[in-house]
Amino acid sequence: xxxxxxxxxxxxxxxxxxxxxxxxxxxxxxxxxxxxxxxxxxxxxxxxxxxxxxxxxxxxxxxxxxxxxxxxxxxxxxxxxxxxxxxxxxxxxxxxxxxxxxxxxxxxxxxxxxxxxxxxxxxxxxxxxxxxxxxxxxxxxxxxxxxxxxxxxxxxxxxxxxxxxxxxxxxxxxxxxxxxxxxxxxxxxxxxxxxxxxxxxxxxxxxxxxxxxxxxxxxxxxxxxxxxxxxxxxxxxxxxxxxxxxxxxxxxxxxxxxxxxxxxxxxxxxxxxxxxxxxxxxxxxxxxxxxxxxxxxxxxxxxxxxxxxxxxxxxxxxxxxxxxxxxxxxxxxxxxxxxxxxxxxxxxxxxxxxxxxxxxxxxxxxxxxxxxxxxxxxxxxxxxxxxxxxxxxxxxxxxxxxxxxxxxxxxxxxxxxxxxxxxxxxxxxxxxxxxxxxxxxxxxxxxxxxxxxxxxxxxxxxxxxxxxxxxxxxxxxxxxxxxxxxxxxxxxxxxxxxxxxxxxxxxxxxxxxxxxxxxxxxxxxxxxxxxxxxxxxxxxxxxxxxxxxxxxxxxxxxxxxxxxxxxxxxx
Amino acid sequence: xxxxxxxxxxxxxxxxxxxxxxxxxxxxxxxxxxxxxxxxxxxxxxxxxxxxxx
Numbered sequence: 001x002x003x004x005x006x007x008x009x010x011x012x013x014x015x016x017x018x019x020x021x022x023x024x025x026x027x028x029x030x031x032x033x034x035x036x037x038x039x040x041x042x043x044x045x046x047x048x049x050x051x052x053x054x055x056x057x058x059x060x061x062x063x064x065x066x067x068x069x070x071x072x073x074x075x076x077x078x079x080x081x082x083x084x085x086x087x088x089x090x091x092x093x094x095x096x097x098x099x100x101x102x103x104x105x106x107x108x109x110x111x112x113x114x115x116x117x118x119x120x121x122x123x124x125x126x127x128x129x130x131x132x133x134x135x136x137x138x139x140x141x142x143x144x145x146x147x148x149x150x151x152x153x154x155x156x157x158x159x160x161x162x163x164x165x166x167x168x169x170x171x172x173x174x175x176x177x178x179x180x181x182x183x184x185x186x187x188x189x190x191x192x193x194x195x196x197x198x199x200x201x202x203x204x205x206x207x208x209x210x211x212x213x214x215x216x217x218x219x220x221x222x223x224x225x226x227x228x229x230x231x232x233x234x235x236x237x238x239x240x241x242x243x244x245x246x247x248x249x250x251x252x253x254x255x256x257x258x259x260x261x262x263x264x265x266x267x268x269x270x271x272x273x274x275x276x277x278x279x280x281x282x283x284x285x286x287x288x289x290x291x292x293x294x295x296x297x298x299x300x301x302x303x304x305x306x307x308x309x310x311x312x313x314x315x316x317x318x319x320x321x322x323x324x325x326x327x328x329x330x331x332x333x334x335x336x337x338x339x340x341x342x343x344x345x346x347x348x349x350x351x352x353x354x355x356x357x358x359x360x361x362x363x364x365x366x367x368x369x370x371x372x373x374x375x376x377x378x379x380x381x382x383x384x385x386x387x388x389x390x391x392x393x394x395x396x397x398x399x400x401x402x403x404x405x406x407x408x409x410x411x412x413x414x415x416x417x418x419x420x421x422x423x424x425x426x427x428x429x430x431x432x433x434x435x436x437x438x439x440x441x442x443x444x445x446x447x448x449x450x451x452x453x454x455x456x457x458x459x460x461x462x463x464x465x466x467x468x469x470x471x472x473x474x475x476x477x478x479x480x481x482x483x484x485x486x487x488x489x490x491x492x493x494x495x496x497x498x499x500x501x502x503x504x505x506x507x508x509x510x511x512x513x514x515x516x517x518x519x520x521x522x523x524x525x526x527x528x529x530x531x532x533x534x535x536x537x538x539x540x541x542x543x544x545x546x547x548x549x550x551x552x553x554x555x556x557x558x559x560x561x562x563x564x565x566x567x568x569x570x571x
Numbered sequence: 572x573x574x575x576x577x578x579x580x581x582x583x584x585x586x587x588x589x590x591x592x593x594x595x596x597x598x599x600x601x602x603x604x605x606x607x608x609x610x611x612x613x614x615x616x617x618x619x620x621x622x623x624x625x
Contacts, residue, residue: 074617081610085603213624220617233614268599275606279613 001146005410012183012414013421017164020176024168030453033169034101034433036260044178045266046273048257048426049248050281051177051184053274055423056138056416059188059285064305064392066289067296070217072231076537077282079241080248084275087249088268090504095255096264101437102430103255103500108442110503112511118518119499120438123252124431126492128464131427132471133488135161138420139472142413144308145397154472157420162465165425165432166458170260173425180418187408187415191396192288194404199291200298207344208294214359215297215366217290220283230535239490239537242544246493250500253430292399297340303329303376305391305398310380318383325379329372336365428468432461487536491529494543495522501544502551509555517550 001009027033040048065073100106104123108116135154143150164172199208212218222232229235248254248271261267303326304310314322343358377389400412436457441448445456495518502509525543529536596604 071617071620078614081606085606088599089603209624218624219621221614221621233618268602272602272606276609279610283613283617 001409001413002406004407005413008407008410009414009417012411013160013417016176016179016183016418017160017421019179020164020172021167023175024172027169027171028454029450030101030436030457032171033454033457034256034429034437036169036171036174038260039262040174040260040266042261042266042269042273044174045258045261045270047181048174048177048260049254049270049274050277051181051419051422052253052257052426053247053423054184054281054419055134056419057134059184059419060138060141060396060416061393062282062285063289063292063396064394066217066286067293067395068289068392070212070290071220071283071286072222074220074279074283074286075222075231075233075236076240077244077279078233078236079238080244080278081275082237083241083244084248084271086245088271091249091500092258092267092271093264094504095259096267100259102252102434103250104252104434104438107499107503108438111499111514113442115499115511115515115518116438116442118515119250119496120434122492122496122518122522123250123434126488127251127253127427127431128467129471129488131424131431131464131468134424134427135420135468136472138416141393141397142416144306145394145401146413147308151473154469157417157424158465158469158472161421161424161428162462162469165428165465166461169457169461170256170429170433173422173429174257174260176425177422180422183411183418184415184422187412188285188288190408191400191404191412192284192291194408195288195291195295195399198299198403199295203294203298203344207347208291210344210347211294211297211340212290214363215293217293227534227538235535235537239535239540242497242540243490243493243537246497246540246544247489250493250496251430252434253426256430256433257426289396292395295399298337300330300333302398303373304380305394306388307394307398309387310376313380313383313387316383318379321379322376322383325372325376329369329376332365332368332372336362336369339365424468428461428465431464432457435460435464490536490539491525491543492522494525494540494545495547497540498544498547498551502548506548506552509551510558513555513558514547514551517547517554520550521547 031038062073094106095103098106098109100109102120104116104119107119135158139150139153139157142148143153164176168175209218222229223234224232225234226232227235258267258270261270302310310322313319314326339358339362343355343362346355346358377391380387381389397416400409404412436453440456440460441453445452448456498521499514499518502514521543524546525539528542529539
C-alpha cells in the first residue's frame with residue numbers, strides 16, 4: 001500500500017466515523033440512544049440489517065470459499081428468506097406492540113424474570129465471544145498480508161468503533177452502516193470489474209463458466225441426504241431456516257436494528273429487502289471467488305496464498321523442500337494452462353474427439369496441481385505443526401494486492417475494515433443495550449432517571465468494546481474464520497429460538513418449565529457437539545426441538561400453576 | 572376502468588383491487604408471496620446452474 005491507498009483508507013473510515021458522531025451528538029434519552037429516534041426508513045434499516053450480518057469475514061473469506069469449494073456455500077442461506085417472512089409475520093408485530101428495547105424483554109412479559117435473564121445471558125455469552133472474533137478475524141489476515149502489527153490493527157479498529165458507538169448509540173450505528181455499505185459495495189464491484197477486465201482477451205464469459213463448471217466449481221445445489229456433508233439443500237433449508245430465524249428474530253444485534261424503524265411497515269420492508277437480496281448477494285460474492293479461480297488458471301498463482309507464512313518458512317531449514325515444491329507447482333500450472341487452452345480451442349472448433357481428449361488431459365493436470373498444493377501444505381505443517389494450512393482466507397486479498405492499482409487497493413482494504421466496523425458496532429450497541437435494559441435496569445437499579453440509564457448504556461457499551469478488544473488481542477485462530485462464528489452461533493441459537501417459539505405458539509407453557517427445558521437442551525447440544533461430527537447447522541434444529549419437547553414434558557409433569565402471562569400475546 | 576380502494580391504518584393496505592387477480596389476499600400476503608416466488612426462482616436458477624455443469 002502506498003500513500004494514496006492510506007489516504008483513501010483513513011479518509012473514508014475516519015470520515016464516516018466522525019460524521020456519524022457529529023450527526024448523532026447529544027443523545028439524552030434512553031429510547032433515542034438505544035432505538036434511535038425511530039425515524040429510519042426501510043432502506044436505511046434494510047442496509048443496516050445487511051451490514052450487521054455481513055462482517056469483513058463475509059467479504060474476505062467467502063470469495064476464498066468460492067475459489068476452493070465452488071458455489072455450494074450459498075445453500076447455507078436458503079432458509080433465510082423464509083425465516084425473514086416468518087419474523088415479519090410473527091415476531092415483529094409483537095415487538096412493536098409491547099414497545100420493547102430488547103428481544104429478551106418480551107420473554108419477561110410472556111414468562112418470568114428468570115427466563116428473561118437466561119435469554120439475555122445466553123445472548124451476552126455468544127455475542128460477546130463473536131464480537132471479539134469480528135475484530136480479530138480480518139485483523140489477522142490484513143496484518144499478515146500488509147505487514148501491519150496485528151495488535152495495532154485490532155486496537156485502531158476497536159477504538160474507532162467504540163468511539164462512535166458509545167457516542168451516538170443506535171442512530172450512529174445505522175447512519176455509519178449506510179455509508180460503510182456504500183464503500184463495501186463500491187469496493188467489491190470494482191474488484192470484480194478489474195478481475196473480469198484482466199481475464200485473457202480470448203476468453204469469452206461462456207468459457208469462464210465452462211472452465212469453472214468442468215472443474216466442479218458451479219455445483220451450487222446438492223440434493224445429497226448425507227448428514228455429514230456440510231452444505232446441502234436440506235441442511236440449508238432446515239438448519240439455515242432455524243439459524244436465520246434465531247439470528248434475525250432473537251439476536252439483539254439484529255432486533256435492535258429493525259425496531260428502530262418509524263413504523264411496522266418500514267420494519268417489515270427492511271426485512272423483505274434482505275429476504276430478496278441476501279441469496280443473490282452471497283451468490284455474487286461466491287461467484288467472484290469462482291471467477292478468481294478461473295483467473296488463476298491463466299495467471300500464475302502462488303503455491304500457498306498466505307505468502308508471508310510461506311516466505312518465512314522458505315527462508316528457514318525446510319527452504320530447499322519448499323522451493324522444490326514451488327518449482328514443481330510452476331511446471332504443473334503451465335502444463336494445466338496449455339491443456340486448458342487446447343480444450344477451449346477444441347470446444348470452439350466443435351471437434352468432439354479432440355475436446356474429450358484435451359478435457360481428460362486438463363483434468364489430470366488440474367489434479368496434479370491440487371496434489372502439489374496439498375504437498376505444499378503438508379510440508380508447511382511438517383516444518384511448523386502450529387502453522388495454519390488453510391489459505392483460502394488469503395486468496396482474495398492476494399489478488400487485490402497483486403492486480404489492483406493503488407488507490408483501489410486502499411478502497412478494498414477500506415471495504416474490509418468498513419465491514420468489520422459495521423458488524424462490530426451493531427454487536428456492541430446490542431451488548432450495551434441488553435446489559436443495561438435486561439440486567440442493570442431490570443435487576444440492579446430499577447428506578448433511576450433516563451439520563452442515568454443513557455450514561456449506564458454508554459458505560460456498558462464501552463465495557464463490552466474493551467472486552468471484545470481484549471478477546472481479539474488474545475484469541476487464537478480457528479480452522480476457518482467464517483465457520484467459527486457460525487458454529488458458535490449454532491450451538492446457542494436453537495435453544496434461544498425455542499424459548500421464543502414456545503412463547504409465541506405454546507401458550508400453556510409457563511416460565512419454570514421453559515427455563516429448565518432451555519438449560520437441559522443447551523447441555524444436550526454442548527454434549528452432542530463434543531461427540532458427533534455432523535454439520536453444525538443441524539444443532540440449530542436439535543437445540544430447538546429438544547428445548548420445545550422438554551418444555552412440554554416438564555409442563556405436563558408440573559401441571560399449570562396459574563393463569564400464566566400469555567395475555568401479553570393478545571394485548 | 573373501475574377500481575375500488577380500501578384504506579387501513581397501514582398505507583400498504585391501500586390497494587387497487589382490479590390491478591391483480593389476487594384481491595382476496597392482503598397486500599402484505601402478496602409481498603410475502605412475491606418474496607417466496609423470487610426465492611424459488613433463485614434456488615431454481617442455482618439448481619439449473621448445477622445441472623448444466625455437473
